[in-house]
Amino acid sequence: MYQEERIYKILEILKTKNTMTNQEIMDQFHISRDTARRDIVRLVSENLAVRTHGGITLNDVHQIGNYQTRKQENEEIKNEIGKTAVSLIENNKVIFFDTSTTVAALCQYVESDIEAYSHSLDNIEILSNHCLCQMIGGTYFKKNRYMYGSQTLNMIDQIYFDLAYVAAAAVMEDGIYVEEFEDAMIKKKVASRSQKVCLVVDHSKFNKKSSYKALAFQDIDVLVADWLPDTYREKIEQAGCQIIYTKEK
Numbered sequence: 434m435y436q437e438e439r440i441y442k443i444l445e446i447l448k449t450k451n452t453m454t455n456q457e458i459m460d461q462f463h464i465s466r467d468t469a470r471r472d473i474v475r476l477v478s479e480n481l482a483v484r485t486h487g488g489i490t491l492n493d494v495h496q497i498g499n500y501q502t503r504k505q506e507n508e509e510i511k512n513e514i515g516k517t518a519v520s521l522i523e524n525n526k527v528i529f530f531d532t533s534t535t536v537a538a539l540c541q542y543v544e545s546d547i548e549a550y551s552h553s554l555d556n557i558e559i560l561s562n563h564c565l566c567q568m569i570g571g572t573y574f575k576k577n578r579y580m581y582g583s584q585t586l587n588m589i590d591q592i593y594f595d596l597a598y599v600a601a602a603a604v605m606e607d608g609i610y611v612e613e614f615e616d617a618m619i620k621k622k623v624a625s626r627s628q629k630v631c632l633v634v635d636h637s638k639f640n641k642k643s644s645y646k647a648l649a650f651q652d653i654d655v656l657v658a659d660w661l662p663d664t665y666r667e668k669i670e671q672a673g674c675q676i677i678y679t680k681e682k
Contacts, residue, residue, distance in 0.1 A: 434462065437618075438583055439472055444481060444614055447491040454488035481614055481645070508538075510635045510659050513679040515539035518598065518633050518657040522547060526595035529623050530556045532579035532616070533600030535633045550592060552580040552619065574615070581615035589622045597627035599648070601634050603641035604661075606668065608650055609634075610643035620647040631655040632674075639665055650674050 439462055446453060446461070453461075458469040473489055476482040482489040515538040522528060524546045530536050532553035540559040543549070549560045552569040555578055560566040571585030599620050601609035609632065611617050624630050632653045639661055650672035659679045661669075669676060 436472060436475070437586075439464075440476065440481070441582060441615070443472065443476065444491075447482065447489070452485065452488060452490040457488070510679075511535045511538040514633050514635060514657055514659060515542050517677060517679045518631060519543060521596060521629075521631055521655065523595075527592065529589075529592075529594045529597040529627065530560065531597070531599040531620065531623070532556070532577060533633070535600050535635065536598050539598060539633060550594070552585055554578045574613070577613075577616075579616075581613075581619060585619060586622050589619070589626060592626060594623065594627040596629045596631060597623045598631050598633055599623065599653075601632065601638055601643075601647065603643035604634060604638045604665065605642065606665075607646070608652070609647050611645050611647050612643055614645050617645040617647040624648055624652045629654045631657060633657050636660040 442462070443453065443458065455466065455469050455473070458464070458472065459466060462469075473482075473484065476489060477484050482491060511534060514535055518539050519542040522543065522545045527548045527550070530540055530549060530551040530553065532551070537553070537555045537559060540556050543560060543563045545564065547564050549564050549566040550569055551557050551560065551566065552571060557566055557568050569580060569585055569588050571580030571588075572582040574581050599609075602612050603610045611620070630648070630653050632655070634656065636659055650669050653672075653674045655675045655677060656669060657677045657679070661676070666676060
């Protein structure tokens with residue numbers, strides 16, 4: 434078993450029981466003490482867990498509302514962002530749509546002849562009315578209605594996207610962050626497999642905090658937003674990312 438797979442499984446166990454000892458990790462995965470130590474070092478260094486005496490405990494993850502709750506927030510702004518961002522789509526392209534209420538708003542305006550991929554149930558339901566779409570499989574995360582895990586990452590690794598739409602739970606000074614480690618890993622993989630990455634985000638995501646860094650601004654080619662603070666605008670432009678507003682600024 435690769436380290437990446439063990440990290441996923443350790444996090445799943447921590448979500449259930451909150452703590453694991455070094456010995457429990459060794460016994461659970463039939464690995465040596467040195468291998469368990471390397472896993473713990475990675476979990477701690479990536480801010481996924483906190484070291485305790487003899488083991489680790491789950492980090493205090495910033496929580497956001499579930500998908501259905503977030504769907505009602507800033508609905509009009511999300512629609513405007515979607516209408517603006519959809520103009521980047523060209524016919525006969527392969528496009529990824531991230532799990533997000535903002536991306537879902539964008540999906541309803543897709544009319545082009547494209548091949549669409551998503552690991553989000555809601556995106557697939559909307560996109561199926563407009564274009565050819567493929568569901569990326571995996572383990573189902575009920576709260577936010579998307580697929581994740583090694584199967585998801587493996588499928589993404591077999592595709593090269595002309596354009597990927599991604600979203601964020603928070604935009605911080607060094608990039609975009611999300612609530613779940615699994616979500617961050619999917620965004621990293623998608624960005625590495627895409628010619629162009631477009632971040633769609635509304636003003637409420639700036640100056641928020643979330644736990645897991647998904648992408649740096651250098652990984653994003655275009656940002657579509659209704660508004661953003663000047664301090665962020667400077668950092669984003671310096672990273673070579675184009676900013677498109679929903680209305681003239």
